[in-house]
Amino acid sequence: MVRDKEETKARILAAVGKLLAESGFQQLGINAIAREAGVDKVLIYRYFENLPTLLQTFGKEGNYWLTxxxxxxxxxxxxxxxxxxxxxxxxxxxxxxxxxxxxxxxxxxxxxxxxxxxxxxxxxxxxxxxxxxxxxxxxxxxxxxxxxxxxxxxxxxxxxxxxxxxxxxxxxxxxxxxxxxxxxxxxxxxxxxxxxxxxxxxxx
Amino acid sequence: MVRDKEETKARILAAVGKLLAESGFQQLGINAIAREAGVDKVLIYRYFENLPTLLQTFGKEGNYWLTxxxxxxxxxxxxxxxxxxxxxxxxxxxxxxxxxxxxxxxxxxxxxxxxxxxxxxxxxxxxxxxxxxxxxxxxxxxxxxxxxxxxxxxxxxxxxxxxxxxxxxxxxxxxxxxxxxxxxxxxxxxxxxxxxxxxxxxxx
DNA sequence: TATCATAGTCACCAGTTGGTGACAAGTCAG
DNA sequence: CTGACTTGTCACCAACTGGTGACTATGATA
Structure with a gap:
């Protein structure tokens, strides 16, 4: 569609955040993330090797704590x-x-x-x-x-x-x-x- | 096998307790309970109508709090x-x-x-x-x-x-x-x- | 225009889940 | 012994999961 790797990656990460915030980590699977992001799940595997590594990069990007x-x-x-x-x-x-x-x-x-x-x-x-x-x-x-x-x-x-x-x-x-x-x-x-x-x- | 309804029911409830204690409620599904109890899962549906009702009777039977x-x-x-x-x-x-x-x-x-x-x-x-x-x-x-x-x-x-x-x-x-x-x-x-x-x- | 790497799509896989219908094997009353 | 009922077994279903291979569409470069 948009044919923009970085934007797709960003959409995936945003989907992780949205799902995590509103329905918790229990619903947080590859399929659900792909669905939410409007992205084929194979792209998740291409850009972020794994679901753990995806969550890892998600975890590193955000500031979830007050310094x-x-x-x-x-x-x-x-x-x-x-x-x-x-x-x-x-x-x-x-x-x-x-x-x-x-x-x-x-x-x-x-x-x-x-x-x-x-x-x-x-x-x-x-x-x-x-x-x-x-x-x-x-x-x-x-x-x-x-x-x-x-x-x-x-x-x-x-x-x-x-x-x-x-x-x-x-x-x-x-x-x-x-x-x-x-x-x-x-x-x-x-x-x-x-x-x-x-x-x-x-x-x- | 044993052809004893009450014992089977007891085994099912015991399996719920064991699974709950050692691996939490996330692994707590019909299949897992049947596997743990060594009982066909259809019996669970016969004796306890549902998984929620099974858990409900399990919850009622135990004393999980100090009085x-x-x-x-x-x-x-x-x-x-x-x-x-x-x-x-x-x-x-x-x-x-x-x-x-x-x-x-x-x-x-x-x-x-x-x-x-x-x-x-x-x-x-x-x-x-x-x-x-x-x-x-x-x-x-x-x-x-x-x-x-x-x-x-x-x-x-x-x-x-x-x-x-x-x-x-x-x-x-x-x-x-x-x-x-x-x-x-x-x-x-x-x-x-x-x-x-x-x-x-x-x-x- | 032809090449080629990249981005995205689609169809499929095996495994698991909750759930059900059909049926065999015992058990007990008549 | 026969029939009815209960207990247990087996095979199946649709839906979903994580994961992969093969494909097409696109755009830049030469």
């Missing part, structure tokens, strides 16, 4: 804030950002039940970003030695991820309604109170 | 303990129990990416059990009005679930190694410190 800089944002200039302020700020930002990224959510779902090389590679990228954020935090205001800040962060981040992933399927969890903003406000408030209470009493 | 009583256990007799003690106790028990229940883990994975009637029904059972635990907690030691204990619990439970679900796939998260018990000890300690710090200062 530390984006996460920190303008406030990076502010100095000498308290640790708990920084933590709750970053966590809430992470929450709000993740809610917007449907593809990232699907990748996280995918990670949760398949141990591909692809998902593991994506997981490595994510983990590096997360530990980088921790490093940033630590050099911003040093972690109190009596608190295991990484473990605490792990629990909270895990909770955020799980709650965000759940809302696509079910609007309630533990009697909290996540279809309305007020449910999320309660979660954000809970994160704030958890972080402030746990991390704050450094000086006591 | 409140089991969760509370012997300590139910102890009175007038502090709320934060109770919460951390229940949360850590929930964590340890969930780690043992591979089928429950698969159900949770399933819930996370399919909104069947079946998964929603199972989710309702789970949610009721969780809210019952909250009620129990509340009447044991009334929630402080300035803290949103349900929301705090939701974040922590969600974190626990996510971390447990993750470990089957990837042994690390945020630089924490979950293949060794020490990683889980850090998590348990983090939960403890989070709960104690956040809930404790009721009297202050």
């Amino acid at each position: 530390v800089e984006e996460l920190v944002g303008d406030e990076a200039t502010i100095e000498a804030e308290a640790l708990e302020k920084w933590m709750s700020l970053l966590l809430v930002r992470f929450l709000r950002d993740l809610q917007q990224r449907s593809i990232t959510q699907e990748i996280l779902r995918w990670e949760l039940l398949e141990g591909n090389e692809l998902t593991q590679e994506l997981a490595q990228v994510r983990d590096r970003m997360a530990t980088d954020s921790l490093k940033f935090l630590n050099q911003k205001c040093a972690f109190p030695p009596d608190k295991d800040i990484p473990a605490i962060s792990a629990v909270l981040i895990a909770g955020i991820v799980y709650l965000v992933l759940r809302t696509k399927i079910s609007p309630t969890f533990l009697g909290i309604d996540f279809s309305s903003p007020s449910g999320w406000q309660r979660i954000e408030a809970a994160i704030l109170s958890l972080v402030e209470a746990t991390v704050q009493n450094d000086e006591l | 409140v009583e089991e969760l509370v256990g012997d300590e139910a007799t102890i009175e007038a303990e502090a709320l934060e003690k109770w919460m951390s106790l229940l949360l850590v028990r929930f964590l340890r129990d969930l780690q043992q229940r591979s089928i429950t883990q698969e159900i949770l994975r399933w819930e996370l990416l399919e909104g069947n009637e079946l998964t929603q029904e199972l989710a309702q059972v789970r949610d009721r059990m969780a809210t019952d635990s909250l009620k129990f907690l509340n009447q044991k030691c009334a929630f402080p009005p300035d803290k949103d204990i349900p929301a705090i619990s939701a974040v922590l439970i969600a974190g626990i679930v996510y971390l447990v679900l993750r470990t089957k796939i990837s042994p690390t998260f945020l630089g924490i190694d979950f293949s060794s018990p020490s990683g889980w000890q850090r998590i348990e300690a983090a939960i403890l410190s989070l709960v104690e710090a956040t809930v404790q200062n009721d009297e202050l």
Whole structure:
């Protein structure tokens, strides 16, 4: 038709993104991608050798995570804030950002039940970003030695991820309604109170 | 062969459990179940009308969750303990129990990416059990009005679930190694410190 | 204009899936 | 023993999956 290799490749990659975002990785097969892209599937095999390699290039092209800089944002200039302020700020930002990224959510779902090389590679990228954020935090205001800040962060981040992933399927969890903003406000408030209470009493 | 309807039905249900526990619900098809049970698949259609109905009866037969009583256990007799003690106790028990229940883990994975009637029904059972635990907690030691204990619990439970679900796939998260018990000890300690710090200062 | 590599099309393959109809083999009542 | 019913077996179906070989259409170059 268009006889343009690059555009065809782009259409294929775009189809991957669209399918991934709207129907998850379960429907993500060669045939479905070809159908969505309006492209013969043999071209997928020609341009991207495999479905794994196709997904690999798709994974490399996109930015599915906030970088530390984006996460920190303008406030990076502010100095000498308290640790708990920084933590709750970053966590809430992470929450709000993740809610917007449907593809990232699907990748996280995918990670949760398949141990591909692809998902593991994506997981490595994510983990590096997360530990980088921790490093940033630590050099911003040093972690109190009596608190295991990484473990605490792990629990909270895990909770955020799980709650965000759940809302696509079910609007309630533990009697909290996540279809309305007020449910999320309660979660954000809970994160704030958890972080402030746990991390704050450094000086006591 | 054996010409015993009830045993055949039991074998089919057992095959569902085994497949679900070891390879998840993605491999859970009629053919796979029949293969695993060593039974012709037409019998599945005869005894359980459908695959959904088969899974439904399977779901009804099993106890995939601790009841409140089991969760509370012997300590139910102890009175007038502090709320934060109770919460951390229940949360850590929930964590340890969930780690043992591979089928429950698969159900949770399933819930996370399919909104069947079946998964929603199972989710309702789970949610009721969780809210019952909250009620129990509340009447044991009334929630402080300035803290949103349900929301705090939701974040922590969600974190626990996510971390447990993750470990089957990837042994690390945020630089924490979950293949060794020490990683889980850090998590348990983090939960403890989070709960104690956040809930404790009721009297202050 | 003839050549030739490239882009795209089409038909096919084997394997698997959920699902069904026809039939053999036991079992039990009359 | 005969008939009826249940349990289990086998063969088949359409639809779909990932994957491939052979083909045509196109455009640039010589």
